[in-house]
Amino acid sequence: MRxxxxxxxxxxxxxxxxxxxxxxxxxxxxxxxxxxSIKEPPGHQHLLGTDNKGRDIxxxxxxxxxxxxxxxxxxxxxxxxxxxxxxxxxxxxxxxIDTALMALIDLMLSFPAFLLAIGISVxxxxxxxxxxxxxxxxxxxxxxxxxxxxxxTVKDAAFIESSRAIGCSQIRILFVxxxxxxxxxxxVMTGLKLGGYILTEASLSFLGLGAQPPTATWGSMISANRAxxxxxxxxxxxxxxxxxxxxxxxxxLGDALRDKYDVRI
Amino acid sequence: xxxxxxxxLLLLIPLLLGITSLTFTLxxxxxxxxxxxxxxxxxxxxxxxxIRRELGADRSIFIQYFGYxxxxxxxxxxxxxxxxxxxxxxxxxxxxxxLKLALGAMVIAVPFGLFLGLLSACRRxxxxxxxxxxxxxxxxxxxxxxxxxxxxxxxxxxxELLPPSGTxxxxxxxxxxxxxxxxxxxxxxxxxxxxxxxIFAMPFVTTARAKGIKESRVNILHVxxxxxxxxxxxxxxxxxxxxxxxxxxxxxxxxxxxxxxxMEGIIKRxxxxxxxxxxxxxxxxxxxxxxxxxxxxxxxxxxxxxEKSR
Numbered sequence: 001m002r003x004x005x006x007x008x009x010x011x012x013x014x015x016x017x018x019x020x021x022x023x024x025x026x027x028x029x030x031x032x033x034x035x036x037s038i039k040e041p042p043g044h045q046h047l048l049g050t051d052n053k054g055r056d057i058x059x060x061x062x063x064x065x066x067x068x069x070x071x072x073x074x075x076x077x078x079x080x081x082x083x084x085x086x087x088x089x090x091x092x093x094x095x096x097i098d099t100a101l102m103a104l105i106d107l108m109l110s111f112p113a114f115l116l117a118i119g120i121s122v123x124x125x126x127x128x129x130x131x132x133x134x135x136x137x138x139x140x141x142x143x144x145x146x147x148x149x150x151x152x153t154v155k156d157a158a159f160i161e162s163s164r165a166i167g168c169s170q171i172r173i174l175f176v177x178x179x180x181x182x183x184x185x186x187x188v189m190t191g192l193k194l195g196g197y198i199l200t201e202a203s204l205s206f207l208g209l210g211a212q213p214p215t216a217t218w219g220s221m222i223s224a225n226r227a228x229x230x231x232x233x234x235x236x237x238x239x240x241x242x243x244x245x246x247x248x249x250x251x252x253l254g255d256a257l258r259d260k261y262d263v264r265i
Numbered sequence: 266x267x268x269x270x271x272x273x274l275l276l277l278i279p280l281l282l283g284i285t286s287l288t289f290t291l292x293x294x295x296x297x298x299x300x301x302x303x304x305x306x307x308x309x310x311x312x313x314x315x316i317r318r319e320l321g322a323d324r325s326i327f328i329q330y331f332g333y334x335x336x337x338x339x340x341x342x343x344x345x346x347x348x349x350x351x352x353x354x355x356x357x358x359x360x361x362x363x364l365k366l367a368l369g370a371m372v373i374a375v376p377f378g379l380f381l382g383l384l385s386a387c388r389r390x391x392x393x394x395x396x397x398x399x400x401x402x403x404x405x406x407x408x409x410x411x412x413x414x415x416x417x418x419x420x421x422x423x424x425e426l427l428p429p430s431g432t433x434x435x436x437x438x439x440x441x442x443x444x445x446x447x448x449x450x451x452x453x454x455x456x457x458x459x460x461x462x463x464i465f466a467m468p469f470v471t472t473a474r475a476k477g478i479k480e481s482r483v484n485i486l487h488v489x490x491x492x493x494x495x496x497x498x499x500x501x502x503x504x505x506x507x508x509x510x511x512x513x514x515x516x517x518x519x520x521x522x523x524x525x526x527x528m529e530g531i532i533k534r535x536x537x538x539x540x541x542x543x544x545x546x547x548x549x550x551x552x553x554x555x556x557x558x559x560x561x562x563x564x565x566x567x568x569x570x571x572e573k574s575r
Contacts, residue, residue, distance in 0.1 A: 107283045110554070112506060112546050115527070119288065119543055122531050199408050203513055206410050207528065222411060226517075229414050230422045240411030247406035255402065 005256025008249040015246055019065030028056035030063040031214045039232045049234040051225055061238055064216035068205070069246065071128050071135075071217075072197040078136035080190060083143025084182065090144065091151030092174055102148070108141035117200060121209040131210045135200050143189060147182050154181045184261035191254025198247040218243045269562065273555055280551060285337065288543045289330050342541035347533055352541035355526065362432055363522035366515070367507035369442030374449035375500060381450070382457020387484060389462060397454065404451025413444040413517040430519035441518040445511050449503050456499045460492045467491075494565050498557055505553030508546070 018025070028046075034054035042049040048057040090101040108116075120134040154160065155178065163177050204210050205219030213220065218239040225235035257263075342352035385397040420440060421429040431437050464470065465488060473483045508523075515524035523542060530538030 103279075107280060110280060110547065110551055111284070111287075112543075112550050114512065115543050115546050118512065118527070118531060119539070122534075122539070195406055199406070202408050203410065206408075206513065207516075207531075219408075219410075222408075222414070226410075226414055229418050233418055236411070236414055240408060240415075243411065244403070244407045247408075248403055251402050251406050 001260050002256045004252045005260070008253040008256065011245070012249045012253070015065065015242070015249070016069060019062050019069060022059070022062035022066060026056070026059040026062055028059040030055065030059040030216055032056075039228065039235075041232070042234055048238045049232070051221075051235045052228055052232070057221075057235060057238055060216040060221060061218070061242055064218050064221060064239065065242060065246075067128060067211055067215070068198065068201055068218045068243070071131050071201045071210075072194055075132045075135035075139065075197050075201070076190060076194050078132065079139035079193075080143055080186060082136065082140040084147055084179070084186060086140065087144040087147025088151050088174060088179055088182065091148035092155055092178055098148075101144075105141045105145050105148075108138070109145070111138075113138050114200070114203070117204060118207065118209065121204055121207075126209050126212055128211050131201055131204050134204065134209075135197055139193065139197065143186075143193075146185065146189060150182055150185050151178055154178055184257075185263050188254060188257045188261055188263045191250055191257050193254075195247040195250035195254065198243060198250060202243045270559065273558065277551060277555075281548070282334075284547050285334055285544060286330065288540050288547075337544070342537060342544070345530075345538050346535050352537045355538075356523065356541055356545050359521060359523045359526045362520060363508060363511075363515075363524065365438060366441055366445065366511065366520055366522055367504055369438050370445035370449060370507055370511075371500070371504055373442055373446035374453060374503070377446070378450045378453025379457055379496070381454040383461065383484070383489065385454065385458045386461035386465065394458075398458070401451040401454040401458075404447050405455075407447065408513075409444055409448065409511070410513045410517055412447055413441070413514055416440055416444055417518070430517075432519070432521040437518075437520070441511075441514050441520050444518070445507060445514045452503065453496070453499060457492065457496060460495050461488055464488045464491050494561060497560055497564060501553055501557035501560070505550045505557075508549045508553065 022030075032055060034050070036054065037046070037050050038052055038054040040046055040050040040054075042057075046056050046058065048061065050056055051060070086101060086105075090098045117134040117138045120137055121130050124130040124133065160173060160177055163173055168177070201210065202217070202219035202222075205217040206223040208220070208223065210220060211217050213224065221239040222236050225232070225239075229236050342356065344351055345355065348355075381397050381401070385394045385401075388394050417429050417440060420426050427436050427439055429440075470483060470487055473487045474480075478487075511522075512524040512528055514520070515522045516528050519525070523546065526538065527542040527546075529535070530542060
């Protein structure tokens, strides 16, 4: 794999480690209000400064990262799971079921994605599960379409025909022979999509549809602190930087995987 | 061509039915009672009941849906629960602003994206290519609400060159357009680069070079012209998605377009506004996609001649 891909994996690992170990390593309680130290710039006491309620930005960024990263990852797994199932099934079975499923996928993809995610998020009470569902409900269709396309090229291959000839059951062919063929495609797409999911999670949180205050997420920190952009820019800068770096790492990882497996997307 | 167009237009009907029923279900399932949030929880039961009847909220869900579709066909998107203004009228007022912002973003994004992609592809493997590629992947990864705030901080709060927010003439338009253009430049650069590199490897390019045509002429007349087709698609799709109202960018910069209108509707649980925005946005996206499709057919002589020969 390209160097950029390896660096991204290392960085992602480091960011996840820091965020998930946040309760152990953070010097401050992320939600503890300390009115003696409001809007302190980055310094020795508070490495990334404090916000308008005196809460430590570093602690909030790391704790918030736990939520942001897990929401994106779980939403990713959900949409891959559904997309893979629908795509493989639709492509392999073909016929009317395929036509119907593709029509549904077309319908999903013709929606403006972000508006749909917003629409879903307002239906359910705001929170992290809602955001996961919203992202996955919008995301599965593009996975399904690409995987279906790939299955169509695979299903007429000689090795599928021979496994049918030696009497493999349909289920076995589907799970043991067809599905593994989709793994490189799924890997590449996951890398590329997770970068986007990080952004979507942050955007929905920014709009107040994600985890509710006082719980910090990267997106909600920016939205809560944006009024102080002029007087205390660090309150907005660092959470955004974390979003950008994490999303960038996933995107570069996706690019590197695409080059490695030579997949066309 | 006519047959193709007719088929595409017919496909719109189930699509729009699906979309309206989906938005209808979505907004009906919303938590919170809009009647209560309108009159307050201490209002008289009779008053609540009266408003409920006026809104048609007491009838069965199917009747509500069919009534809604019938009204939609008449261009009646309902009235906002709060301002009691027709949603359609408000959408008509907000649309020009959204169109301005979308055009502003495209005016910046298209030349930059095409140029950077072309440069990157022509210098493939060099330092220039690597720098442009890194920048474009970065552009894809930066959230617009963050870049927007940083741009606002730098250009209007620190340097005081342009107003930080509001709707108005060109000076209000510059910063949100740049913010919206950044991810579009990134996408366009990437697509341009990939497309061009694919075309560089095609036999007709080798032929053109073998005939001794100047390199710059080959690049522009032979390669770039062929790349235009997929690029038009990407530009069209981007434009379509901006016409939905860039919810985040418009919210940050206080730009009075459809995106901010959507956001206000969501915050106030103003169902007709939310439904109207989603439907208007989707119809616009679908129409733009159709337009791009037609343009695609028109631009590509291979498809055009194939259709004619049938």
